[in-house]
Each structure stands twice: as structure tokens, then as C-alpha cells.
Amino acid sequence: MLEVQFGQATDFGKVRTNNEDAMGAFIPSSRQQARSHGYLFAVADGVGGMDLGEVASSTAIATLMQGFASAQAGTLLAGLVPRLIQHANAAVHDCTLAPEYRGKSMATTLVACALRHDQAIVSHVGDSRCYLVRNGIANSLTRDHTMADEQFRLGILSRAEATSGVNRHVLTRSLGNEMFVAADTITVNIIPGDLLLLCSDGLHGYVPDASIQRILSSNPDLNRAAAALIAAANAAGGHDNVSVQLIRVRSVERMGLYRGRPYRLL
Numbered sequence: 001m002l003e004v005q006f007g008q009a010t011d012f013g014k015v016r017t018n019n020e021d022a023m024g025a026f027i028p029s030s031r032q033q034a035r036s037h038g039y040l041f042a043v044a045d046g047v048g049g050m051d052l053g054e055v056a057s058s059t060a061i062a063t064l065m066q067g068f069a070s071a072q073a074g075t076l077l078a079g080l081v082p083r084l085i086q087h088a089n090a091a092v093h094d095c096t097l098a099p100e101y102r103g104k105s106m107a108t109t110l111v112a113c114a115l116r117h118d119q120a121i122v123s124h125v126g127d128s129r130c131y132l133v134r135n136g137i138a139n140s141l142t143r144d145h146t147m148a149d150e151q152f153r154l155g156i157l158s159r160a161e162a163t164s165g166v167n168r169h170v171l172t173r174s175l176g177n178e179m180f181v182a183a184d185t186i187t188v189n190i191i192p193g194d195l196l197l198l199c200s201d202g203l204h205g206y207v208p209d210a211s212i213q214r215i216l217s218s219n220p221d222l223n224r225a226a227a228a229l230i231a232a233a234n235a236a237g238g239h240d241n242v243s244v245q246l247i248r249v250r251s252v253e254r255m256g257l258y259r260g261r262p263y264r265l266l
Contacts (some may be wrong), residue, residue, distance in 0.1 A: 001034055002117055003250040006041070006233070007222025011230045013202060014238025020053035021045030021200050021243040022108075024061040026068050035253075036073035038116025040065065040081075041245050043128050045200040047107040047174055048240075052095075056108035056176050059095055060088040064112060077114045078187055079120040085110060085175070085183040092176030107176040110183075111142060111198050118252040120196060123185040126174045129204050132188060133195040138213040141186060144201075145173035156176055169201065193247040199229070202242030207232045222246040 004026040006027070012019050026040040044060045046053020092108060095101050109126025122130045127144040143149060148168040151157040175181055190196075195216060204212070207229070214230060219225035226244045233242040 001031055001251070001253045002038070002115060003034075004039060005222055005248040005250060006246070007224075007226045008243075009223070009226035009230050010243040011234065011238075011241070013240050013242055014234055016241055018054060019241045020048065020057055020243045022046075022054070022061045022240035023243050023245060024065045025245070026065055035116070037068070037071065038077060039247075040112065040114045041196075041198055041201055041247055042110060042112040043198045043243050043245055044111075044175075045109045045126065045202070045243070047109070047129050047171065048266045049063050050106050051104040052101065052106040053108065055101070056092045056106035056111065057110075059092050060092070060108050060110050060175050063088040063091040064110070069112070077119070078185065079115055081112055081114050081121050081123040082183040082185045085112065085125060086181065087099060088208060089125070089175040089181045090179065093179055096176070107171075107173070107174040109145075109200070110175055113196055113198055113247070115126070115190065115247070115249075116187055118191075120188045120190050121185065122188065123183045125181055125183050125217040126171055127169070127201045127205075129197075129199055129201075131197040131199075131209075133197065133213065133216055134191070134193070136213070136217050137214065138197070138209060140204075140209070142184065145184075146170055147172055169205065182193055190249050190252055192249055192251050196247040196249075198245040198247075200241065200243045202228055202240035203233050205242060206236040206239060216246075222248060 028034040046055035046057040070108040111124035111128040147170040
């Protein structure tokens with residue numbers, strides 16, 4: 001069956017006076033629940049420049065985790081996770097209508113990774129990322145919903161211009177601004193030895209992918225690796241809050257799908 005190791009860390013950074021990031025993890029309590037529900041990990045980054053980024057990020061994470069825990073056993077994760085992100089978006093949007101927050105603005109990014117059997121479902125809105133590290137090579141499974149990244153995909157900017165320009169942190173999509181939001185979702189087959197990294201832009205915005213890859217390769221202990229990534233972000237200036245989740249795949253349960261129902265492969 002699917003078994004994983006997990007580690008995480010978060011930090012204010014050197015500039016911010018509060019942490020507007022939030023993280024959550026659903027760890028199944030039994031082998032049966034690992035098969036019926038799976039695992040869920042998520043990182044949210046409250047949008048700076050708005051009033052209550054920490055409320056937005058914590059609300060999104062709480063809604064996501066509660067919805068995952070109460071989902072019907074065996075629900076297909078590829079449909080469940082983006083649906084829960086839409087629920088999280090509505091919850092953040094509704095916060096602005098509550099009497100205690102009326103007149104306030106809030107929004108957050110969100111990246112979520114659900115794992116069951118031999119698959120990872122990655123769904124995200126904004127510029128928090130999920131990387132897959134396989135055989136020591138780190139590749140991003142998400143694309144940033146930023147103005148700079150959109151301009152890069154249209155050929156307006158080069159990759160170097162997109163990663164260093166003034167628009168690299170300007171979001172084109174986030175949770176809470178509108179009643180509905182579109183999450184990008186992909187399904188990835190996972191194998192033993194794979195490492196998944198979820199992080200806010202406080203990491204990837206200041207630490208190059210090559211450095212992230214090197215740190216992960218040189219720190220097999222996940223909690224130490226998470227701490228080392230935080231230290232690298234702070235050494236680069238600590239300009240933002242930074243949050244990291246690391247999930248190592250120990251074993252998987254190979255599954256097929258017939259008429260929408262999974263079955264175990266021998």
C-alpha cells in the first residue's frame with residue numbers, strides 16, 4: 001500500500017513581522033483510510049498588500065482539510081481536490097462579508113497535493129508550487145499564475161526577464177477575490193523514492209531551482225532538508241514568509257481503472 005514520510009517547516013523571514021502562510025496535512029489514521037481517502041498536503045500564502053492574508057490562508061487550509069476528511073470513501077481525487085479548492089475559494093470570499101471583516105480585502109494562493117495508491121493529484125491557484133524530485137532531478141509540476149509567467153508563455157518575456165522582472169509576484173489568479181476560481185490540476189504517477197516539495201514563493205522566488213535540488217539531494221532527513229531550505233531563503237535576504245512541505249514516497253500500490261473503478265494490479 002502507499003506509504004510516505006513527511007516533514008515541514010515555516011518561517012517569518014527577515015522582513016515580515018507576521019507569517020501569512022498556512023500549511024495543512026491529512027494523514028490517514030489506518031491502512032483502510034489510506035486506501036479509501038489517501039493523504040493530502042497543502043500550502044497557502046496570504047496575498048501581501050491586502051488586509052488579512054493570514055485569515056485567507058488559514059481559512060483556505062481549514063476548508064480544504066475538513067472537506068477532504070469528510071469526503072465519501074473512494075471518491076476520485078482528480079475531481080475531489082479542485083472541487084475542494086473551489087469550496088476554499090468561496091470560504092475566503094465569504095469572510096469578506098462577515099461583520100468582523102466587512103470592508104477588508106483578503107486573498108491567498110493555494111497548492112494542494114493528494115496521494116492515493118500510485119498517483120499524486122496536484123491542484124493549485126496562484127504561485128505556490130509543487131515540485132517532483134525523481135532521481136535527484138527537480139521539476140515543477142505547477143506553473144505560476146503571475147503576470148510575468150503569462151507574458152513568458154506568450155513569448156513577450158524571456159525566462160530570465162520573467163524571473164527577475166517587477167511583475168514576477170503580480171498574481172493573475174488567487175483565492176478569495178471572486179466567487180469562482182479555476183484551479184489547474186494534474187495527475188502524476190508516483191514511484192518509490194519520489195520526493196514531492198510544496199512551497200510558497202518565499203522559497204522559489206529567491207532560491208534558484210538548482211540550489212533547491214542540491215539542498216534536497218544533500219539532506220536525506222526531511223525535517224533537516226526543510227530547515228535547510230528555509231535557511232537558504234533567509235540567506236537570500238528573507239524578504240518573504242517561507243513555507244515548505246516535503247513528502248517522500250516509500251511504497252505504492254499499483255492500481256488500474258475499469259469503468260471508473262480502481263482495481264489492484266498484481
